[in-house]
Amino acid sequence: MQKNRNEIPAKYKWNLDDIYPNWDLWNKDLDSLKEMMNKIPAYKGTLANNSKTFIEFIELEEKISRLLDKIYLYPYLQRDLDSTNEEASVKLQEIESIYANYSISSSWITPEILTIPKETVVEWINTNPVLEPNRFPLMEIYRLQEHVLSADKEKLLSYFGQYLGVPSDIYSELSTSDIKWNEVELSDGTKLPITNASYSKIVATNRNQEDRKKAFEALYNSFNINKNTYASIYKSILQRDFASAQSRNYSSSLEKSLNPKDIPVEVYQSLIESTKENTAPLKRYIALRKKALGLKEYHYYDNSINIVDYNKEFSYEEAKESVLESVKPLGDSYYNGLNTALGEGWLDVYETSNKRSGAYSINIYDVHPYMLLNYNGTMDSVFTLAHELGHTMHSMLSTENQPYPISSYTIFVAEVASTFNERLLLDNMLKKTTDSKERIALIEQAISGIVGTYYIQTLFADYEYQAHQIVESGKAITPEILNNIMSNLFSEYFGDEMSMDELQKIIWARIPHFYNSPYYVYQYATSFASSANLYNRITSDKYTAEEREASKNAYLELLKSGGNDHPMNQLKKAGVDLSKKDAFLAVSTEFNRLLDLLEEEINKEKGE
Structure with missing residues (x-):
């Protein structure tokens, strides 16, 4: 509200x-x-x-x-x-x-x-x-x-x-200003247009699968009706990227995207290969959800609904205290910095008329970071606060420790601190509650981060790679070709547990990153994998206290390093070598651990 x-x-x-x-x-x-x-x-x-x-x-x-x-x-x-x-x-x-x-x-x-x-x-x-x-x-x-x-x-x-x-401007106008939203009538008699925002709310909160299906078909048809135009826009972006790469003596658009940060093409390829080889926990999770939700068929629009009906609200003050308490393992300096960031003037907390949606943290070197939120009291909002404060602490530590020319960290490492903070918050909240419903909701919150930030973003990165290769080999781009790439990828990643809807294939038309910042989304996945590795090294009992302390200090040094080196080197100094496929295994390992916990809590809730 x-x-x-x-x-x-x-x-x-x-x-x-x-x-x-x-x-x-x-x-x-x-x-x-x-x-x-x-x-x-x-x-x-x-x-x-x-x-x-x-x-x-x-x-x-x-x-x-x-x-x-x-x-x-x-x-x-x-x-x-x-x-x-x-x-x-x-x-x-x-x-x-x-x-x-x-x-x-x-x-x-x-x-x-x-x-x-x-x-x-x-x-x-x-x-x-x-x-x-x-x-x-x-x-x-x-x-x-x-x-x-x-x-x-x-x-x-x-x-x-x-x-x-x-081309990006045209996409923005077509997908935002000129898009025609379809209206649906839900099972309770409510009639409303299905926009991106209303769709997200329905698939996350409406427990009637038929309503979720109606919302899905309404939203995706809004994009499907202009599929030829979207494909034409995307083709021009693919052609532009390759022309730009060739004009600067690069062999591919991917190489041109990665080389300025000295990231080997092999890292991108290893991310995709490793993720495809480790989709078992993703398929396990879909099967578990299908059974727990009592669904005969599981669809993409069933991904966001919680297994349990959990609607606890958290005041903003409660959220602040939870996030502050959760970061104590990183030491007094980090805790005090976060406390400063939560002070007056740095955050714009609540949704207001004509305010931008979503959340972000942006830094001004000679002032301080500013964080935009649209806090609404949900558990997701609490985790969003922790996430954005991770970015803010990264910016603060970089600013404090690096001169201006090398103070800005790259996107490649940007999501490390944010997702690390989310892990701290999850563990802290799990320790404090014995309520099975709340524990299930918390575990699902964490798993949705793995699915959305790692698996889905890698799937999207895989799609971009294949689409660019088609153009770079001189072949045609049509809506059907793009649909087929998406269809095959969803089958590879999710397996037979998810039923593929024809309209789901058009998802490439509604992902703004493909049009506004090609070869961007993979960095969500690499940052997430890096964060999982670092968190494991800092918190796991398989390491000695001295090793954990050394890993914590190395992590904080990473946050302090700003842009003083290539991101791969920065991560390597902190203990993560993304040139090795094994670096990505930490995600599937954590996924399986959370799935074990989830199954345990579901059984408790059922009294088994």
């Missing part, structure tokens, strides 16, 4: 004054930003002259970047609180236009840096400590040298920057 924003106490709302107390100061900084951006072209042709000029330039670039973070996010966050905020929308478009023009006018920078011998830049860094924070990003420029074009070609490509995003 939405709250009136004016009636919500300040302690539950963002304090954006920490960024700017008013638009006047924002405008003043915008003028400063433009002034600094205008200085950049004057350095063209001078970077190789001497270290003094080079340092001046690097420092100016950092000032621009840090100021841009604040200037961009101030209207961005305001618009997320109220999508009808006209002033914020106008300001946001203004800064986006300024940045687009800056990208074009500064496209010469990387090619010019590459005209300086690498040995010279290394010497400048060694003899000028002020450059040390830039060592890693500067060396990355040289590592990726073969994929950087000449200055004129880089400038030419930069003109296409906004245009290359058009």
Whole structure:
């Protein structure tokens, strides 16, 4: 239920004054930003002259970047609180236009840096400590040298920057602005349009399978009716990605996506192979749910309903205390940091009119992280709070321990801290309750994370890989071809326990990540696997107390490391080597452990 924003106490709302107390100061900084951006072209042709000029330039670039973070996010966050905020929308478009023009006018920078011998830049860094924070990003420029074009070609490509995003924009309009939702009548007489939000609620809470089926067919038909258009949009994205990869001397879209973070293609392939080899617990879980829910046939729309009817509500204050208590195993420093993050002004807690849906944590290096929630008192909301606080603590520790140029961690490791926090919360809540219904709900909450974050995201990553390969081998893309990929994947992952609906195959049309950020979703799975490995090393009795303590310290060092190394190396230092398929086995091991617990609790609930 939405709250009136004016009636919500300040302690539950963002304090954006920490960024700017008013638009006047924002405008003043915008003028400063433009002034600094205008200085950049004057350095063209001078970077190789001497270290003094080079340092001046690097420092100016950092000032621009840090100021841009604040200037961009101030209207961005305001618009997320109220999508009808006209002033914020106008300001946001203004800064986006300024940045687009800056990208074009500064496209010469990387090619010019590459005209300086690498040995010279290394010497400048060694003899000028002020450059040390830039060592890693500067060396990355040289590592990726073969994929950087000449200055004129880089400038030419930069003109296409906004245009290359058009397919994603078209998808967004078709799937959001222009989509026609179908109305259904449920078994209780309720009539409503089935949107993404109402569908999610029905499949998660409505215990009548026929109602879930109606909602499923209504939602998926809204996408299926435009399947040819969605397939055409997706084909253009696949073709764009391959053209972009070839223009930068990559052999595939996947290689272009992974190489900037030095992630071997084999890691992506190993994730898919290992997951396919370990689908037994997923199939076991579906069979268990089918029996526990008393279903003759189990469908995809049955995945979200709880085995038990559990509707306990948790106040936000209760949620805060639960999450705080759960992180104590990570030490006083982590606990105190989390307590700070839960203070006033960092979280916008409740759903209000025109507020963005979902949840996220976003960091401003020179201010602090901001977390958006839409807290509604459900168990899922409690776990969402723990999840976002994991991101926030990762950002806080990175900011505290790394200079700006290497403070931002990659998406590849971003979900480690968030899912780790969820595991801490689960274990703490399980220890505190003897209620079988609550224990079943908690275990299912954890398992749904494994299914949704690891197995489903790997299945989606598998789909992307196959779709891109089709285009890269010069073959056609049609709705039927995309449907067949999905159909085969769901059969491989879920087996015969799940009945495949024809409309389920069109799921590729309603996953925004495929259209907005290709080759992104696999990182949910790699982060989840890494988190499972780390959690096991820190909490399992099979390790000595000294080993667990060392693993905890290594984990905290990972969170403090920001972006000071390639993510694979960062994880390896913490004890996880994703180049080995065995690294992914921790997920299926944990899955089976939770399934054993779930079966035990179900039997208790039945009195067996």
